[in-house]
Amino acid sequence: MEKNNFKIIGIVIGVLILACGIAVGMYFSTREENPEDSIIVTISGEKKVINLHKLSLTKFEGSIINGKGETIEVDAEGVRVADIIGTSDFKEASVIADDEYSATIKPEDLKKAWLQVEGGSARLIVFGDTTAKRDVKNVVRIEVK
Amino acid sequence: MEEKKVVLDRRKRLALNIVFMALCGVSGVFIKHLINPVSNVITGALHIPGGVSTAVSLMFLVIAAGVTKQKWCAGTIGLVQGFTALSLGMVGSMGAFLPLSYIIPGVVVDLVMLIPDKGGFSAFLKAFFANILASLSAAIFANFMVFHLPGIVLMVYLIVAALSGAICGLLATVIINKINGFLEEKE
Numbered sequence: 001m002e003k004n005n006f007k008i009i010g011i012v013i014g015v016l017i018l019a020c021g022i023a024v025g026m027y028f029s030t031r032e033e034n035p036e037d038s039i040i041v042t043i044s045g046e047k048k049v050i051n052l053h054k055l056s057l058t059k060f061e062g063s064i065i066n067g068k069g070e071t072i073e074v075d076a077e078g079v080r081v082a083d084i085i086g087t088s089d090f091k092e093a094s095v096i097a098d099d100e101y102s103a104t105i106k107p108e109d110l111k112k113a114w115l116q117v118e119g120g121s122a123r124l125i126v127f128g129d130t131t132a133k134r135d136v137k138n139v140v141r142i143e144v145k
Numbered sequence: 146m147e148e149k150k151v152v153l154d155r156r157k158r159l160a161l162n163i164v165f166m167a168l169c170g171v172s173g174v175f176i177k178h179l180i181n182p183v184s185n186v187i188t189g190a191l192h193i194p195g196g197v198s199t200a201v202s203l204m205f206l207v208i209a210a211g212v213t214k215q216k217w218c219a220g221t222i223g224l225v226q227g228f229t230a231l232s233l234g235m236v237g238s239m240g241a242f243l244p245l246s247y248i249i250p251g252v253v254v255d256l257v258m259l260i261p262d263k264g265g266f267s268a269f270l271k272a273f274f275a276n277i278l279a280s281l282s283a284a285i286f287a288n289f290m291v292f293h294l295p296g297i298v299l300m301v302y303l304i305v306a307a308l309s310g311a312i313c314g315l316l317a318t319v320i321i322n323k324i325n326g327f328l329e330e331k332e
Contacts, residue, residue: 017308067238133291
């Protein structure tokens with residue numbers, strides 16, 4: 001009986017490993033890689049590659065809530081998301097991380113939304129949020145709709 | 146060598162069950178935080194936002210349900226974990242919905258464990274599948290509430306969650322068998 005159980009478990013794990021391999025292969029073959037240290041901004045279907053080292057950074061500070069519910073003081077360098085997007089005439093913008101985690105920015109958020117730039121990677125900071133939902137680390141794409 | 150069995154009467158067994166449930170609840174949260182850096186390496190390499198450490202945390206709910214054999218045991222632990230996390234302000238990205246991310250997988254574990262031991266579906270297999278389904282339910286809920294992943298990424302995320310649930314489920318069944326092997330209840 002126990003032998004049979006282990007057999008079933010082995011088959012299920014084997015099938016899942018196979019499915020995982022196929023799914024990861026499909027995902028990686030369709031995945032768009034960014035040029036190093038850059039983000040891709042898509043505005044109405046038009047793509048623009050922005051090199052993070054070429055941005056003129058501004059110092060900004062404020063407080064945000066982290067995943068543990070603690071208030072964290074931010075004193076960093078970066079650019080306003082408004083300056084990256086370049087327009088306030090949009091419905092919403094998706095800020096997407098390397099692991100596909102994403103957050104939505106509305107035009108009314110532009111005044112409080114920053115991209116913290118550090119060592120070739122960007123992080124979305126939205127001041128005034130009560131949760132860490134829009135704390136997007138390692139931003140690679142911004143899609144403006 | 147013959148293994149010694151610990152024989153407990155009903156009252157002692159109930160007390161042990163409560164202590165064991167509390168222990169599993171604490172261990173689940175603690176171990177999840179402990180292995181987060183390792184699981185982040187795996188999920189980072191796969192470019193998905195999570196799906197590994199939750200299965201390890203849920204393994205403790207399955208172990209608790211398998212050892213105590215109490216109805217709604219995992220759901221109760223999930224409830225306590227969820228509201229404890231909320232009261233400590235660990236709101237994460239889910240805000241007030243955080244307790245549901247603990248309760249839903251717990252209830253899924255309980256529902257699988259409630260299936261009668263008939264035919265080939267033994268307690269051993271129930272614990273294994275309970276971990277897979279709980280892990281999947283947690284992943285689906287997190288995607289619904291926070292991640293909103295697109296098609297292919299969602300597929301990878303769910304399969305990774307199911308696979309880690311399966312591996313932890315296997316571990317859970319072995320641990321449950323070991324513990325139940327030396328615990329005996331006096332009628």
